[in-house]
Amino acid sequence: MIRSTFAGFTTAQLGMAASQRALDVTGQNIANINTPGYTRQRLDIASLNTQKGDFYNANSSIKVGFGVEMTGVSQLRDPFLDAQYRSQISKLGTTDAHAAGFEQLATIFDESTMQGVRAAFISLSSSLNNLSDKTGNKEDDSAVRSNMQVLLNLFRENAIRLQDIREDMQTGFATTDISDLNGILENIAELNTSIKNSQILGNPALELQDQRNSLLDELGSYLPISVKYKDKPIGPGQTVEVLDVNFFDSNGVKHTLISDGYAGSFSTDISGKPVTLTLNEATGDTVQLAGNVNVNGKEQYVELLGSGTIKGTLDFLNKSGDFDDSDFKGLGYYEKALDCLVSTFAEAFNSANKDSTGKQYDLFQKIDPNEDYSATNIRINQNWLDGTYGIILTDKTVNDTEGSTANENIMKMIKLLEDSHDFLVPNADPSKPDVKFYTGSFHDCFANLENTLGIDAKSANTMLTNQISVLNQTSNSRDGVSGVQLDEEGMNLLHYNQSYNAAARLMTTLDEALDKLINGTGVVGR
Numbered sequence: 001m002i003r004s005t006f007a008g009f010t011t012a013q014l015g016m017a018a019s020q021r022a023l024d025v026t027g028q029n030i031a032n033i034n035t036p037g038y039t040r041q042r043l044d045i046a047s048l049n050t051q052k053g054d055f056y057n058a059n060s061s062i063k064v065g066f067g068v069e070m071t072g073v074s075q076l077r078d079p080f081l082d083a084q085y086r087s088q089i090s091k092l093g094t095t096d097a098h099a100a101g102f103e104q105l106a107t108i109f110d111e112s113t114m115q116g117v118r119a120a121f122i123s124l125s126s127s128l129n130n131l132s133d134k135t136g137n138k139e140d141d142s143a144v145r146s147n148m149q150v151l152l153n154l155f156r157e158n159a160i161r162l163q164d165i166r167e168d169m170q171t172g173f174a175t176t177d178i179s180d181l182n183g184i185l186e187n188i189a190e191l192n193t194s195i196k197n198s199q200i201l202g203n204p205a206l207e208l209q210d211q212r213n214s215l216l217d218e219l220g221s222y223l224p225i226s227v228k229y230k231d232k233p234i235g236p237g238q239t240v241e242v243l244d245v246n247f248f249d250s251n252g253v254k255h256t257l258i259s260d261g262y263a264g265s266f267s268t269d270i271s272g273k274p275v276t277l278t279l280n281e282a283t284g285d286t287v288q289l290a291g292n293v294n295v296n297g298k299e300q301y302v303e304l305l306g307s308g309t310i311k312g313t314l315d316f317l318n319k320s321g322d323f324d325d326s327d328f329k330g331l332g333y334y335e336k337a338l339d340c341l342v343s344t345f346a347e348a349f350n351s352a353n354k355d356s357t358g359k360q361y362d363l364f365q366k367i368d369p370n371e372d373y374s375a376t377n378i379r380i381n382q383n384w385l386d387g388t389y390g391i392i393l394t395d396k397t398v399n400d401t402e403g404s405t406a407n408e409n410i411m412k413m414i415k416l417l418e419d420s421h422d423f424l425v426p427n428a429d430p431s432k433p434d435v436k437f438y439t440g441s442f443h444d445c446f447a448n449l450e451n452t453l454g455i456d457a458k459s460a461n462t463m464l465t466n467q468i469s470v471l472n473q474t475s476n477s478r479d480g481v482s483g484v485q486l487d488e489e490g491m492n493l494l495h496y497n498q499s500y501n502a503a504a505r506l507m508t509t510l511d512e513a514l515d516k517l518i519n520g521t522g523v524v525g526r
Helices: 007-031 079-109 117-133 138-200 206-222 309-318 331-352 408-418 442-482 486-519
Strands: 041-048 067-075 226-235 238-248 254-259 265-269 276-280 286-295 298-303 421-425 435-440
Touching: 007 041, 007 067, 007 486, 067 206, 079 138, 079 206, 079 226, 079 309, 079 331, 079 442, 117 138, 117 408, 117 442, 138 206, 138 238, 138 254, 138 265, 138 309, 138 331, 206 238, 206 309, 286 309, 298 309, 309 331, 331 408, 331 421, 331 435, 331 442, 408 442, 421 442, 435 442
Parallel strands: none
Antiparallel strands: 041 067, 226 238, 238 254, 265 276, 276 286, 286 298, 421 435
């Protein structure tokens, strides 16, 4: 095959066009250097050559290409780094939700800068000591009762604040977290459709892909995801790239969150029971990923999310550590521990207030007689309030004369505040024994709750700091590939400008050669 005389001009022209388009792409990168979520773009080029050989080929026939072909503009992304980043941000989401929950609890149990339950125990001990010196004195008996009331009020206030935290988190989980999650899924599905339609028309829609990648990163903070790209045929020899987003639960079962233009949705029920999360798959099935299920005839909380903000929030709302054999001390742990402290305190002081016949005069009573003592189900006994009886003296009759020096019961109560007690919480599984979470005084038990919270919060914050550091390293590695580097783009400007000039010089050289061939030869005999 004879090569066209003017083929070199086409080669030079294609080289100039490729260099000019590469300069355009570089300018686009520089213009978006500060655009959040922007991915560095690159001009894809390939050598242009003949597709077939010449049947009458000879060794002297040297084949030369026809220049450069621009095949498209693509993004510079590393799928491995994307997957690693989304895996790390999912773990970070779990720890962040834990740390945020502990931060709210700190306002209740951290008494390092305020007067609270521990101070109330000290005041109660002081008033009992005063009463022991003046047994039978109604004023000192009233002082003890007042300090008891202050202590009960603090218990109730803490319990109500715990309930407020639970209700706020449940409401936020249902109306904000789940709603935002569903919104992200819908937006990604819509972007999938827009990107596919643009690609069918020949537009790579790279800016739309940037939006989708940002949403995928955000989705990865809610739960662990797996992103898969595949080619979808749209006609003979034509395909477009479509995206599927899958979620693998902790049992290894795959659930399809997004498939091309379809998006699943999550729902939750927060009617006061453990939160239930359901996933609507492409098949129309509903899968329960978290909530109470029947296991061998018993209600048991099961959660299959693995990691992410959703898991972290559910952990905090529904797990109680040793009390339900779970791996996390959530809100339930502190609720049950506080109720156990109040119940043990009430029963101990009630049993200590007996007369010489062994008859018990309860200092506290339940607001709801059908429920156990708890921080919200306790009050001063009405008979103690109205003066029917007070703190009883053991070696006298019920009708002791005022001013008696007997103080055995009072000393017993003072000793109760100082003695060690076993604090037992019923196991979530009735077939298992009660869980002893602390042995010590009432004062120390509350201090232990504060210390436990401090340790849990410090652990969560330490993990959060470490995970942020790892995530930043992964993000920096990803930005090294996908981010716009000003120095590199500046080098590209010089490089493509030189290649443009070289292609233009090639065209000038070819023009001079042809001018000599056409105008400077074949003039003999003219």
